Amino acid sequence: MSIKTAFVYPGQGSQLVGMGADLMHDRPQLTEVFEHVEAVTGRPVIEPMVHGPEDRLRETRTAQLVLFAFGTAMTRALAAEGVVPQLVAGHSLGEFTALVAGGWLDLDEAAATVVQRADAMARCCHERAGAMAAVMGTDPDEVARVLARHPGRRDDGRPRTVVIANYNSPRQTVISGDAATVEEIGEAIRTESIAVVQPLSVAGAFHSPLMGPAQDTLMATIARLPLRRGHTPMVSSVTGGLVTDLEHYRDALAHQITAPVHWTRTARRILDHRPHRIVEVGPGTTLRSLIRKVDRGQEIHPCGNTNELRAVTCTRG
Template sequence: MKAYIFPGQGAQFTGMGLDLYENSPLAQKYFEKANSILGFSITDIMFEGTAEQLKETKVTQPAIFLHSVILAKVLGDSFQPEMVAGHSLGELSALVANGVLSFEDGLTLVSKRALAMQKACEMAPSTMAAVLGLEDHIVEEACAEIEGVVVAANYNCPGQLVISGEFSAVEKACKVLLEKGAKRALLLPVGGAFHSPMMEPAREELAAAIEATTFCEPTCPVYQNVPAEAVTNPAEIKKNLILQLTAPVRWTQSIQAMISDGATEFIEVGPGKVLQGLMRKIDRSVVAIGASLDA
């Protein structure tokens, strides 16, 4: 079975999507539509912007979404997913790809999500850190014992867990985890504590926008970050998408569930190769490749 997976924040690079724009009239049409929906020329920043400009949450999230979704559209009939999943922001790309959301509604929600998260980040100093080389339960137990807000946020692959929360609590957790044998515990260059209770104001704001948006029946199951299992009910998909902002991304568990449900080939749709790298650490026995227009 073919599973299509969609990357999240961190996969962006200058020049992303330019090849699509130059080689496909269909892609061009979608990019121009995106500029109009967003009210600014995101294509200028994607194609020619600096790394700094691309790192702004309000730009990064729509840029990655657009690269992923437009690539899926351009693949045409060769794009036949039997299951989909997206890492964090990538979940919205996955929901457009499997017919739950229209392109326009997906992009509008991504933009609102980015702005709401940006706002929440500005309310209190918060951050994230990658912890390498420890079992998940050791990281979870250490976080639970630290004063302040610090939680497990991204279960990326075995031995790689990202923690998230208040700046001082994350710093303290890094020290404790290094003492417990972590190979590394390093702060990430992010705007704030995504997938933690610090995102509660953003979750409330986004919930209203999600509730007001039409979610259709999917063409195939989506393995959502929160339950890490196949979901096909639109009301259930909505609920999980709202919870996702303050809940952890259970990526390892989602991929394992897809494999046990029959996925044999994983195709990453979007910029970069981050998810292909994680796939090799989760299960080397399955094929993981990037989507290509030449395929």
């Protein structure tokens, strides 16, 4: 069975200063979405989103809420033009935007949870220096073999913490852990394989055991979330499968902060539904690039500004 349209939502790192400015100018009613999120959370959205500066927008506490609000507003803009998805998915933070878009979670509950998630992750980043690096040009199994060849403790006796955090595409993996070990393992990968290793500009070791305290903080919140069966099917990037059992999914969502992002599985599951097109709802084209590494012929449209919104609505078929 084929579907018409799937929406995918990017995670932290895709934010851009100025995003949303043209959207609010052309569709002032969408300003209400941003103002509502500000009212619910008590956090600024419009000011850092439109004016930055970049350092402020890059902060975990700011970036996550801004991206969530932007994706939600853009989803409403698409719906107003008659473009609605038959399947949704999100990369890491983007999963919360997908939950709202698919009707699985209320906007207010999701916004409050995103704030708590961002605060808890930011505290972890402050307490222990972490890092992430993209490994490009080799498969995840080779990366795992390199990790397995290194002992559990460094020469100074401290434990090594480094894991695969993102399975982004068949030839792109992200590793995450304490900063010294990520650098050491990155050098080993360069030496032992033909991969390119690119350090990422992030605040900490997301999707690794270093986020354990943040996960503990969120456990009770996730346990109380009023999840419901949505009106639109969703693929979870925690499991890479369709969400069917709400309580099983709740447990997966509770462990999302330390669990790897299975985006390759997610992309393949979306492609199994043979969508006529996929729309990346958010700034940038990161997910478009990753999905095309799985199927280069798939039609994928970015939708992160007014011009891209017009292009999507003009080709709605």
